Structures are given as C-alpha cells and as structure tokens.
Amino acid sequence: MERNRSDEKSRRKPSGAAVQRADLTEALYRAFFEEWAERGFGALSLERVAARAGAGKAAIYRRFPSRLAFAEAAISALGVRIALPEAEHPTLEEDIFALLLRARAVLRHPLVRRILPDLHAEAARSHEMRAINDRVAEARRKQAEQVLERAVLRDELPARIDRELALDLLLAPLYWRMVVRGVTPSRDDLALQTQVITAGLKAANRHHASL
Amino acid sequence: MERNRSDEKSRRKPSGAAVQRADLTEALYRAFFEEWAERGFGALSLERVAARAGAGKAAIYRRFPSRLAFAEAAISALGVRIALPEAEHPTLEEDIFALLLRARAVLRHPLVRRILPDLHAEAARSHEMRAINDRVAEARRKQAEQVLERAVLRDELPARIDRELALDLLLAPLYWRMVVRGVTPSRDDLALQTQVITAGLKAANRHHASL
DNA sequence: TATGGTTGGAACGGAAGCGTATCGACCAAA
DNA sequence: TTTGGTCGATACGCTTCCGTTCCAACCATA
Numbered sequence: 310m311e312r313n314r315s316d317e318k319s320r321r322k323p324s325g326a327a328v329q330r331a332d333l334t335e336a337l338y339r340a341f342f343e344e345w346a347e348r349g350f351g352a353l354s355l356e357r358v359a360a361r362a363g364a365g366k367a368a369i370y371r372r373f374p375s376r377l378a379f380a381e382a383a384i385s386a387l388g389v390r391i392a393l394p395e396a397e398h399p400t401l402e403e404d405i406f407a408l409l410l411r412a413r414a415v416l417r418h419p420l421v422r423r424i425l426p427d428l429h430a431e432a433a434r435s436h437e438m439r440a441i442n443d444r445v446a447e448a449r450r451k452q453a454e455q456v457l458e459r460a461v462l463r464d465e466l467p468a469r470i471d472r473e474l475a476l477d478l479l480l481a482p483l484y485w486r487m488v489v490r491g492v493t494p495s496r497d498d499l500a501l502q503t504q505v506i507t508a509g510l511k512a513a514n515r516h517h518a519s520l
Numbered sequence: 521m522e523r524n525r526s527d528e529k530s531r532r533k534p535s536g537a538a539v540q541r542a543d544l545t546e547a548l549y550r551a552f553f554e555e556w557a558e559r560g561f562g563a564l565s566l567e568r569v570a571a572r573a574g575a576g577k578a579a580i581y582r583r584f585p586s587r588l589a590f591a592e593a594a595i596s597a598l599g600v601r602i603a604l605p606e607a608e609h610p611t612l613e614e615d616i617f618a619l620l621l622r623a624r625a626v627l628r629h630p631l632v633r634r635i636l637p638d639l640h641a642e643a644a645r646s647h648e649m650r651a652i653n654d655r656v657a658e659a660r661r662k663q664a665e666q667v668l669e670r671a672v673l674r675d676e677l678p679a680r681i682d683r684e685l686a687l688d689l690l691l692a693p694l695y696w697r698m699v700v701r702g703v704t705p706s707r708d709d710l711a712l713q714t715q716v717i718t719a720g721l722k723a724a725n726r727h728h729a730s731l
Numbered sequence: 732t733a734t735g736g737t738t739g740g741a742a743c744g745g746a747a748g749c750g751t752a753t754c755g756a757c758c759a760a761a
Numbered sequence: 762t763t764t765g766g767t768c769g770a771t772a773c774g775c776t777t778c779c780g781t782t783c784c785a786a787c788c789a790t791a
Contacts, residue, residue: 328737328788349642349645351559351560351562355780356778357777357778359740365741366779368739419644422644425641429700430560431560433633433699434558439702442702471712478716482689484700485691485692485695489640489692498685502685505685505720505721508720509689510716512720513712513716539767539768575769577749577771578751578752581750582767582769733790734789734790737786737787737788738786738787738788739787740783740785740786741782741783742784747776747778747779748775749775750773755770756768756770757766757767758765759765760764761762
C-alpha cells in the first residue's frame with residue numbers, strides 16, 4: 310500500500326539477482342511432496358517444507374498465495390514430467406498388460422501411495438482440491454482412453470462400449486489392491502488381472518443391462 | 521508416579537459417579553469421526569473433538585492412551601454396528617447387484633467418503649494404522665466372500681477361481697468411481713457394472729494366464 | 732561502474748494444540 | 762451417613778506453525 314507506482318508503469322524488468330531461481334522452485338516442489346507424503350496434507354507445515362528445501366518461508370509466500378496454490382503448482386509441474394508416450398501393442402490384452410505394468414511402476418513409489426489417497430480425501434473436502442484431482446484424473450484418463458480407442462478400431466471391443474465404466478475397469482482393481490489393500494501384485498498377478506479386465510470390457514455394452 | 525499403590529491391589533471397585541459414562545464415550549466416537557472427516561486425520565485436534573462432544577480433554581485422555589488407540593476403538597465400535605447379515609439371492613448376478621447397492625449406500629455417506637481414503641493414506645504411513653485398515657478390510661472381505669462362495673457352490677463360478685483377484689474385482693470399480701473420481705453411479709450404472717464384473721469373474725481362473 | 736529492484740533468510744507477535752496437573756462434583760459401597 | 766475414588770472441566774507451560782515485516786546480498790541493466 311505504500312508505493313503503488315508499480316501499477317502505473319514498471320520502470321525496469323527484474324534482472325540479476327532479482328529474478329526467481331528456478332532450481333529453488335524445483336527444490337520447493339520436491340520438499341512439498343516429501344512432506345506431504347510423510348505427514349499428510351492436513352498436517353503439512355510450510356515451515357518444514359521451506360526448511361527441507363533449504364530456504365526461508367518468504368521463498369514460498371512470494372511464489373504462492375496459498376497452500377492450495379502451492380499444491381496445484383507442484384502437481385502441475387509433476388504432471389509435465391510424467392506424461393510419457395506409450396507404444397502401441399498388437400492386441401488389446403498386450404495393451405492392457407503394458408498399461409498395468411506402467412501403473413504398477415507409478416504406484417510402487419511410496420510417495421505416490423501416500424499422496425494419492427490423501428488427495429482423494431482432500432478432494433471430498435474442498436472444491437479446489439476436487440478441481441486439482443479432476444485434472445490429475447483427466448491426465449490419467451487420456452492414457453487409458455488410447456488403449457480403448459485402439460481396441461475399438463481393431464474391432465476387439467464393441468463401439469457401443471460404455472467408456473466410463475471401461476475406463477474405471479482398467480485401473481480400479483490395481484489401485485484397489487496396491488493403495489487400498491497395500492499389496493503389490495506380481496507380474497503373473499497382473500497377467501491374470503489383464504485377462505479378467507479384458508473379459509469384463511467385452512461385456513461392457515450399454516443397453517444390455519437387465520437387472 | 522506419585523501414588524502407585526494401585527499396582528498392589530485395588531481396594532474397591534469404581535462405583536457411583538466414578539464409573540465411565542457410556543453415552544459420553546459414544547459421543548466422543550461420533551465427534552471423532554466428524555472431526556476426522558472434516559479436517560483429516562493429520563489435522564485432527566483432540567481439543568476440538570472434546571469440545572464437539574461437549575466434554576473436556578481429560579475425558580479423552582483418561583479413556584485412550586493415544587490418538588491411534590482412540591481411532592482404533594472408534595472404528596471397532598463402528599464395525600460392530602455395520603456388520604449386518606445379507607440375504608442370499610438365486611443367481612450370482614443378483615447377489616453382486618445387491619452387494620453393490622449396499623456398498624453404494626455406505627459410500628454415499630460423506631463421512632465415509634472422506635475418512636476411508638484418509639485411512640488408506642495413513643495406513644501407508646504407520647504400522648498401527650495399517651493394522652487397523654487390515655481389520656476393516658477383513659470385515660469387508662467377509663461380506664464379499666460369501667457371494668463368491670455361494671456362486672462356486674452353485675457352479676456359477678469355477679472352483680479354481682483366484683479368490684483374491686475376484687474379491688478385488690467385486691468392489692474396486694465402485695470404490696474407484698465414488699471415492700477416487702467422486703461420482704455416484706445410478707442404479708442402471710450398477711446393473712451394467714454387475715454384468716461386467718460377472719463376466720470378469722468367470723474369466724478369473726488361475727493357470728490360464730498366458731502373457 | 733553505479734544502481735534499481737527483487738531476492739532469500741531471519742525475527743516477530745499471535746493463535747492453536749499438546750499433554751499434564753488440579754479442582755469441585757458426584758454417588759454407590761461400606 | 763460417611764467416604765473413597767473417579768468423574769468432567771479448567772488452567773498451565775510448552776511447542777509448533779502461521780503470515781508478515783525487515784534487511785543485507787546480489788547482479789544484469791543502463
């Protein structure tokens with residue numbers, strides 16, 4: 310409130326030591342996730358995050374207006390790295406198996422196993438977190454949707470298939486086993502799960518429901 | 521540490537006003553769940569729980585040695601109420617449909633939708649919480665296992681079916697949709713889901729995996 | 732080379748929760 | 762009727778975290 314000349318015209322662009330250090334931003338993201346995983350979102354302390362990143366609290370408060378904005382930025386930054394392209398496989402089963410293998414790799418990270426359910430719980434509490442969660446879900450959905458789309462084009466799945474249910478079916482069992490039950494499936498387990506999912510998908514036609 | 525005569529012999533049983541009030545214990549459990557749902561386990565404050573239950577903090581600390589013990593007791597007490605018997609239906613599909621309907625009813629409660637994922641996140645953080653989660657899972661498992669068992673006896677499912685995978689398949693898609701994605705399925709959705717699950721179960725034979 | 736403008740770090744006051752200690756109230760058993 | 766013993770509530774000291782303010786350090790620009 311003291312010197313609001315800046316709303317008239319900035320005399321000079323920030324330069325030199327006056328520009329935000331990208332590496333510190335990165336370190337803050339990392340520390341944020343580690344603290345989140347360790348303590349949970351509710352017990353997350355920005356003071357600890359700053360300390361873990363080897364920075365002061367001002368470094369955080371100058372970058373992000375709130376804890377939620379911080380979380381959002383961190384997740385967005387993370388999302389960019391994860392989006393890796395996926396090769397196409399000749400059959401639906403092989404596509405699914407590959408998808409499950411990749412998903413297992415992600416869910417193996419202890420950080421992920423702790424943060425994801427926390428994210429879901431928080432999504433049920435606040436609209437902002439729900440929006441963040443939706444964006445994560447959207448990224449996930451795109452990966453699985455390709456598998457589905459290809460299978461329909463190859464006539465391995467009916468065109469009338471219920472997409473929403475199909476998408477659920479692809480990842481839900483693995484998530485359930487690893488995150489909810491806390492068990493990591495073997496490669497053989499995944500193979501069997503692939504079979505089961507494939508069989509389920511082929512039965513996922515709308516307008517056949519009869520109960 | 522001051523008067524440890526009590527480890528020698530209790531002179532007299534608690535009586536009169538010196539006996540714990542069961543109704544207050546009950547109120548504490550309820551307040552605990554409400555606070556848990558509202559703030560998350562990490563941010564849970566026993567002071568708030570006590571206030572919400574209309575009690576003092578001592579009422580809590582005298583009953584439970586720790587926050588985890590409190591959680592455990594509350595969940596156990598809750599578990600007793602939930603375990604309701606389930607009627608048998610003539611076909612596997614109808615059994616599954618009924619199971620899904622009941623599960624949907626449970627997952628509709630906002631408290632449950634907030635507490636469950638929080639519980640899973642916390643289970644990945646502490647052994648004690650993992651143990652609590654395992655007990656909840658066990659109770660859940662029993663409900664689903666009956667459905668499976670009956671189907672095998674009726675020859676609707678092969679005896680060699682992979683039980684673990686089958687149990688996962690029964691509830692995972694619904695949990696995923698409601699808790700992870702935050703969407704409540706319609707009755708028709710559940711009917712279709714029943715179809716898909718049934719088809720998957722019939723393919724859940726061990727020793728058929730081939731990938 | 733001098734400097735403008737932002738940087739990151741440290742310090743501050745206030746709020747909140749923790750776990751304990753203390754207190755009068757209470758009531759069946761003796 | 763007395764009394765023993767726990768009850769629930771309040772108060773206390775301590776710790777942690779919040780969000781802000783202040784300041785020297787810093788370096789590309791002019």
